[in-house]
Structure formats: structure tokens, C-alpha cells
Amino acid sequence: MVLPNPVIKKKLNLSIMISKKRVKFITSLQKKKVRDEEKLFIIEGDKLVREFIASKVPIQTIVAKPEFLSSISGDILNTIPEIEVVSYEELKQISTLKTPHNALAIIPIQDKELHIKEVFRELVVALDFVQDPGNMGTIIRAAAWFGIKNIICSPDSVDVYNPKVIQASMGAILNVNIFYSDLKELLSTATGEEIPVFGTLLEGESVYNHKLDTKGIILLGNESKGISTELIPYITEKIMIPKFSSAKHGIDSLNVGMAAAIVFSEFCRKSKSIHRLE
């Protein structure tokens, strides 16, 4: 049942049920096709919903147990167009998690326009066919930590609004703009603008020694295939993370999320005298 505001507080203690149609609609948002059509995505978990509320981004719907809702101020709840009060069993039907928390929310997708020249003024991450939602989520989280504001993904990368990506990014999506765009075109523009393109390649120079920059593109490749052959010629700065093991079996690469974290960290360490914020 959708409660029209401002009568929520009075109704919180009533026995109410969410309609089947509504459950079906919310769970359908787990599909990319539906998210694209409806321009909505789901966030889940008490902490994440609280972070989104605190950040003041528009929220379309909160679906939560009464105890969660009663912990949020009435003034805030009044600004939310739709509130669904549910039981644990109902939440379990809707949730993408094995063990649901107390709340989830439906958030409007805000399409942002990619202004290449603006993006090129700072460090920007380009993800070439990153497929694993967990990796995409942790890369967004690491980018946010290291103050990187823009990530441009190849169109075949995993959807940023996939619930598993959102879960792994832990709210960092509030701080990072994600775009989907043809990377060949992007890198070609970068070449024209003399923007450095840093790519991790086996034959690269150690990221510890290589001169890094406060602007440029950090290009990261697919989990098993690495950077696409057609994008490699655009790399102007070939870097690599040195392996400190002589073992012959079991370790031929680092996970792309870990490689991203280490590379971002190195960029920030080297430039910290320039733009460190705290």
C-alpha cells in the first residue's frame, strides 16, 4: 500500500500490505531493460538509504519496515513522494539480498551529459568491458575515495544501476558520475587534445617510477581479456604494477578492482602536494 504523505506517521502502526502489482514492479527494476524504460533504480540496506536521504538526492519511493521509518524525521519523510510500509516477509519478496535489511529505496536515474573538455581537466577513469558487478562497484568506491569524479564505461560494461554494483559501491555512486560512451572515440579525442592515456600493460613501466599526472585518462580493461586490442594504440603511458613474487603458478594478474585501487592510490600519493584536500 502506498501511503500518501503526510499521513504516514499516523498509519505506521496499522496493519497494511503492499500490493502484488507493486512487488512485481519493484522486483522488475532488477532488470536493466526495465530500469532504462522507467529511469529508476533500487538501492538497498539501511545505511545506504540513510546516506541517500542525507545527501538530498531525489528519492521516488522508500520501502521499509515501520521501525526504520520511525527513525527518520517526519519532515524528511514528507518530502518523499511514496512510502511503502512493509513486513519482513514482504521485504524478503522484494529484496535482491539473501538476508534483507530494513529498507530499500527507488531512485530516479538522472542522465548527465558528458562534457569531454570539462572531464579532461582532471583524472578520469575509462573502463573497457568491465563485466563483474562487484569489480565495477569497488572501482567506483575507490574512485570516490581518491577524489576521481568521472568514470566513462564502454557500452558493453556492466550497468552501474545493477543492484550488485550499487551494493558494492556502498553509496560512492553519490560522488562519481558514470557515463557510457564509445571508448575509441573518447581516446581519439584525448589524443587530439594531448591528454595522456595511462594503461596497465604487462610491458609497462612500474607505476611506482613512472611520472604520473593530475589529469589524464586511466584506462582499465576486462577481467580476463585486459584492454581491447583496438584501444591499446591510444595508450601514451604504459604502466604496470610490479609483481613481488617469483612463483610460477597461480598468480598471473591482479583483480581489476585491486589494480584500480593501487593505481588510483599511486596517482594520489604522487600528486598529494598539489591537490590533497584533507
Next chain:
Amino acid sequence: MVLPNPVIKKKLNLSIMISKKRVKFITSLQKKKVRDEEKLFIIEGDKLVREFIASKVPIQTIVAKPEFLSSISGDILNTIPEIEVVSYEELKQISTLKTPHNALAIIPIQDKELHIKEVFRELVVALDFVQDPGNMGTIIRAAAWFGIKNIICSPDSVDVYNPKVIQASMGAILNVNIFYSDLKELLSTATGEEIPVFGTLLEGESVYNHKLDTKGIILLGNESKGISTELIPYITEKIMIPKFSSAKHGIDSLNVGMAAAIVFSEFCRKSKSIHRLE
């Protein structure tokens, strides 16, 4: 059907079926209790099985499609006690993956004894209640990359032989010894031996500036709770990874796997003149 060697090659083209009892036994190894009793664990995926074969660790059983088996030399197959030839449908019944590959293998668990004094001669990682299998797996993978040979986990950490840990570690388990031990006791011994204990804490000094070492314990905490209160007094070197963002919402921490990768990377970067191997 279990094929007795060396008749495998002749029988590869016969129509054979794995018994229900066998399927039940293999899938039961997804449970920690059964793994502990049987002293066996599962690895899955063509690449991982090939790596285990190449590394020459003992393999109890290979369960694979005929095309996988015919790509492995007969001499090697002759050393494997049990080989199960299965169809895709049969593999799907046994697999822990949504889309199974062509092979899995059953590996004997080799209990290794923890020799504290030996372990203390190099960098060692201590994991305090790391729960997520993906995190545990990527930490093992990063440790292997950076030449860290030993990881000591609190008994309440996730089981290293959990199929998801094995999947995320991508064979790195071949290079890292994992122990489960009481961390309070371990850290107390470290104190007695004057072994430094590095712990990531919010009030720590930047890992970029802090003096690191080629030996000592790197202590990493639980995904949401961090390092246990009772272990904090043992930390002799408080370090942290600086945040390069001024954002107020969405980024209060890095994922423990990412933090591990960055910290390991910093230790190796600073000590590379001493023990870099390639």
C-alpha cells in the same frame, strides 16, 4: 562413473554417467562441515584446474567434459587417482557456478603447521573476522602478487576452502599458506618478540609517509566493524590510507580488499630495493 586409470583414453568416447551418490558427495563439499571431515575441497574452472595440474599439488579427482580431458596429456591423467567424465548437464548439477566451465577438481586439504618464529621473519597478514568470500579471495590474490607467503585468519573468518573464496583467489592459494588461529594470542606473541603490528585505523598516520618494514604483521579488520576492540591495543604502528575527497556522503571507508591491496603495494614499493624479485 569413476574410470580406473590407465584406461581413460580408450573410454573417453563411451557414453557414461556419473552416479547420483557421487554427485551428492561432490556437492556436499560445498559445506564447510563436510570439507573439514573429508579433508577435501573443490576447485572449479578450466584455468584453475590446469594451474593446479601444472603446480603438481596432489589432486584427488578430476570431473570434466571429454574435450577438457583430451587436452591433458595421458601421462598426467595417469597420476590422478579418479577421473569422472561428465556431460555439460551433469557438470551443471555439480557446479557451484551459474555457468559451469568444462572441469572441476577435488583437492586434498593439506594441514600445515604454523611455525610462528618462521612466519615472523617476513611480512604476514592477519585477518580479523573477514566474512566476505570475495574479499578473502582477493586478499589472498593480492598477497600472492606482493610475495606475502602467510595469512593468519581469526577462527570466525570465512573458510578459505569456501568455493567462492577459491574462485576469487584465482589459484593464488597455491602460493599462500592460510592458517586459522587466535589473533589475540598471535599478537601477544608478536609483542613479546618485538614484531611490529601495523593496523589500519582512522587516526593512523598516512601509509605513504609512515615508516614501513620488511617484516611485521599487517592486521586487517572486518568489513563493517573494522579491527576488534580487543586487538587494537596490540597495534604498534597505526596507519591509514588518506582520503582524497571532501565529499560528505557515500564514502566513509574503502573495501577491505582494496585497502589490503594498497597497503601491500606500499610495503613493497618502499622495500623494493631490498627484496624485489623481478
